[in-house]
Amino acid sequence: MRYLITFSYDGTNFxxxxxxxxxxxxxxxxxxxxxxxxxKKETKVVASGRTDKGVHAIxxxxxxxxxxxxxxxxxxxxxxxxxxxxIYVKNVEKVDEEFHARYMVKEKEYRYYLNLGEYNPLxxxxxxxxxxxxxxxxxxxGITYFLGTHDFRAFVTENVEKENCVRTISDVKVEIDxxxxxxxxxxxxxxxxxxxxxxxxxxxxxxERKRDVVDVRKMLEAKKRIESTPRAxxxxxxxxxxxx
Amino acid sequence: MRYLITFSYDGTNFxxxxxxxxxxxxxxxxxxxxxxxxxKKETKVVASGRTDKGVHAIxxxxxxxxxxxxxxxxxxxxxxxxxxxxIYVKNVEKVDEEFHARYMVKEKEYRYYLNLGEYNPLxxxxxxxxxxxxxxxxxxxGITYFLGTHDFRAFVTENVEKENCVRTISDVKVEIDxxxxxxxxxxxxxxxxxxxxxxxxxxxxxxERKRDVVDVRKMLEAKKRIESTPRAxxxxxxxxxxxx
Numbered sequence: 001m002r003y004l005i006t007f008s009y010d011g012t013n014f015x016x017x018x019x020x021x022x023x024x025x026x027x028x029x030x031x032x033x034x035x036x037x038x039x040k041k042e043t044k045v046v047a048s049g050r051t052d053k054g055v056h057a058i059x060x061x062x063x064x065x066x067x068x069x070x071x072x073x074x075x076x077x078x079x080x081x082x083x084x085x086x087i088y089v090k091n092v093e094k095v096d097e098e099f100h101a102r103y104m105v106k107e108k109e110y111r112y113y114l115n116l117g118e119y120n121p122l123x124x125x126x127x128x129x130x131x132x133x134x135x136x137x138x139x140x141x142g143i144t145y146f147l148g149t150h151d152f153r154a155f156v157t158e159n160v161e162k163e164n165c166v167r168t169i170s171d172v173k174v175e176i177d178x179x180x181x182x183x184x185x186x187x188x189x190x191x192x193x194x195x196x197x198x199x200x201x202x203x204x205x206x207x208e209r210k211r212d213v214v215d216v217r218k219m220l221e222a223k224k225r226i227e228s229t230p231r232a233x234x235x236x237x238x239x240x241x242x243x244x
Numbered sequence: 245m246r247y248l249i250t251f252s253y254d255g256t257n258f259x260x261x262x263x264x265x266x267x268x269x270x271x272x273x274x275x276x277x278x279x280x281x282x283x284k285k286e287t288k289v290v291a292s293g294r295t296d297k298g299v300h301a302i303x304x305x306x307x308x309x310x311x312x313x314x315x316x317x318x319x320x321x322x323x324x325x326x327x328x329x330x331i332y333v334k335n336v337e338k339v340d341e342e343f344h345a346r347y348m349v350k351e352k353e354y355r356y357y358l359n360l361g362e363y364n365p366l367x368x369x370x371x372x373x374x375x376x377x378x379x380x381x382x383x384x385x386g387i388t389y390f391l392g393t394h395d396f397r398a399f400v401t402e403n404v405e406k407e408n409c410v411r412t413i414s415d416v417k418v419e420i421d422x423x424x425x426x427x428x429x430x431x432x433x434x435x436x437x438x439x440x441x442x443x444x445x446x447x448x449x450x451x452e453r454k455r456d457v458v459d460v461r462k463m464l465e466a467k468k469r470i471e472s473t474p475r476a477x478x479x480x481x482x483x484x485x486x487x488x
Binding site: 088 | 252253254300302324329330331332334362363364365366368370422423
């Protein structure tokens with residue numbers, strides 16, 4: 001039987017989502033818990049995608065197959081009692097054997113949180129402590145240049161010659177939330193490694209008036225990293241939702 | 245010259261405020277940074293009071309004396325660059341040599357945050373994950389019994405025969421904040437060790453309808469711990485402000 005889970009995690013104390021030998025990862029913790037539940041049969045988990053070290057998730061999704069007979073209520077309880085306190089399974093549902101958590105993603109939403117005010121030690125792992133004012137109107141203008149289908153080669157790490165870097169961003173938004181944080185919202189069919197943090201890094205430079213809004217278009221058209229813009233820190237990034 | 249600082253800290257990774265040999269404490273970090281700034285002359289810090297392991301502070305206050313000549317702007321910068329990232333000095337001011345950060349406290353405000361909804365791994369160290377509904381009307385009624393001057397012996401740890409446990413609570417409030425947390429607010433001239441967490445523990449029991457609202461008055465009148473109520477976890481407690 002195939003199951004789809006929706007789960008949330010605090011990325012602070014993980015070496016990223018993806019399993020790595022000897023390291024504490026979200027996938028590693030999930031597979032350990034599921035293998036135990038699945039009568040010690042090694043159980044693999046397929047998530048909608050990876051998140052980097054330090055990145056958080058509110059509604060990450062993943063599928064896996066179990067041999068044991070178990071109700072979804074019991075499975076949720078069993079997972080949460082076998083997972084560490086920085087991962088929490090919010091929902092469990094049965095899905096078709098054909099369902100695939102990565103290949104069938106229609107849309108993902110990422111948010112990036114910035115504190116433009118004074119440094120706050122209590123949110124240092126959860127909001128990027130930018131701690132200086134930014135020209136929000138410039139950021140609002142710059143972010144719209146990301147909309148649509150582009151080759152995002154300039155916004156990933158270098159040396160990715162072979163990979164297809166064409167992705168579509170279907171919606172962007174800039175908000176100030178109740179806690180007075182600047183929130184940059186990106187929705188799209190898929191995102192490349194470091195893409196969100198590199199886009200945010202350029203938008204911060206634009207907000208600082210060190211780069212121009214048209215540099216977004218220039219970098220997209222160049223299809224390579226013409227100039228290094230600092231990658232925004234992982235702690236401000238959240239995978240908010242995955243739509244199938 | 246005597247200085248008064250206002251500072252904030254994330255209590256999660258400290259063994260409490262008060263200095264203890266070999267342990268990571270807020271006072272230990274402050275004194276280390278100040279001793280360095282004060283040309284290696286051992287410098288003692290006097291705070292408004294201690295906070296327990298895991299308790300956070302938004303506007304904690306403390307005084308100390310420096311021999312070196314330094315502007316308040318430079319002192320703020322020097323402190324923040326010599327402190328770890330979970331303590332932040334928000335304000336520095338010069339005060340009279342007679343000023344005393346502990347003896348001259350007029351009022352303190354504490355808040356206690358509870359999540360009554362589903363477990364949230366991202367706030368596990370910052371909001372008590374109570375995770376079940378409570379009768380908020382009962383809590384609102386129960387909390388008012390704490391108002392006024394009482395012997396709070398029943399709300400501290402046992403075996404405090406000798407200490408004077410009479411304290412005055414001048415204001416209490418129950419709110420739901422923007423993040424849908426239940427917030428219990430206490431203002432008073434001073435609070436005893438574990439007093440806030442023991443008061444909150446009883447209020448949670450009242451919200452669960454396992455204790456009656458009049459049990460607050462009964463416990464205050466008994467002047468001893470008649471029955472153990474669980475002490476609420478430290479992570480939900482914040483020292484919000486100190487007034488002189």
